[in-house]
Amino acid sequence: MKMTRDNFGVLLTPVHKKIIWDAYTEKKTQYTNMFKVSDMNAKQETYPHLGAFGMWDANTEGNTINEDSMSEGDTATLTALRYDKGYSLTWELVRDDLYNVMKGMGKGGSAKALGKGLRVKIESLCAAVINGGFANTGYDGGALFQNSHALADSSSTCDNLTTGAPTDTTVKGAMTLMRGQVDEAGLKIEAMADKIWAAANLEFTIYTILKSTNVSGELSNDKNVISGLSPVIMDYLTDGYWGLQDSSFENLVWKWRDKPIFDSQPIPKTVDTFIFGYARGAAGYVDFRGLVGSTG
Secondary structure (H helix, E strand, O other): OOOOOOOHHHHHHHHHHHHHHHHHHOOOOOHHHOOEEEEOOOOEEEEEEEOOOOOOOOOOOOOOOOOOOOOEEEEEEEEOEEEEEEEEEOHHHHHHOHHHHHOOOOOOOHHHHHHHHHHHHHHHHHHHHHHHHHOOOOOOOOOOOOOOEEEOOEEEEEOOEOOOOOOHHHHHHHHHHHHOOEOOOOOEOOOOOOEEEEEHHHHHHHHHHHHOOEOOOOOOOOEOOOOOOEEEEEOOOOOOOEEEEOOOOOOEEEEEEEEEEEEEEEOOOOOOEEEEEEEEEEEEEOOOOOEEEEOO
């Protein structure tokens, strides 16, 4: 079909939508290695935390059952936000630069840039949950990573903040710290790290710690006994940040309210077309348990 001013938007839209989608998916996602991804049922979702019972008490024959109660805990809330961007395809641009426009490039590779822009936005939003997790005010009134999370049914606290750069010693210490995490009644939850996450500038440090035959950074003959940790390197984490995760817990989440759509529409009172993308979602955390973090 010959391209005219009346049909050029219809003919070019499928080309640009494919380029946008290909650019959005061309890189393997990083955030999905740590964030559980699911759909939202409403613009806002809440995650109420219940207290917990303590250990069972001893009793004697014929006595009444020991009765306990649990408190109402804090509530984590996620709110979907809208993200969008678009660009115009003018008839003049099509006429004067048909080759690039047909390839989905447009001005400065606009189609590829639109797809990449969404991918980077999501990665940045998820990384920001961790980057800001050392000084934020979370659902329990404190930061995501801190050494004194208050508990609903215990006077003790829970610690998921470690210090120092990643070494054989500090990683072992962080693993031990996670094993000591407790529920709202102060009972251990048997958290065991299966992932070690880190900023990109620590990538080779992490691989050295995990893959060394002997203890990394030492001249001893001690074997490297760190095992069971899968490395997760994220480009948008702040340099030096690292930590551990037990992925069996629901802690870091990305929630889709509206998954990405890429489409076009005629620009009123012109012969031009507007190509756009739209999505809604939320990044956050709904529990601190199963996480340990350090700023390095």
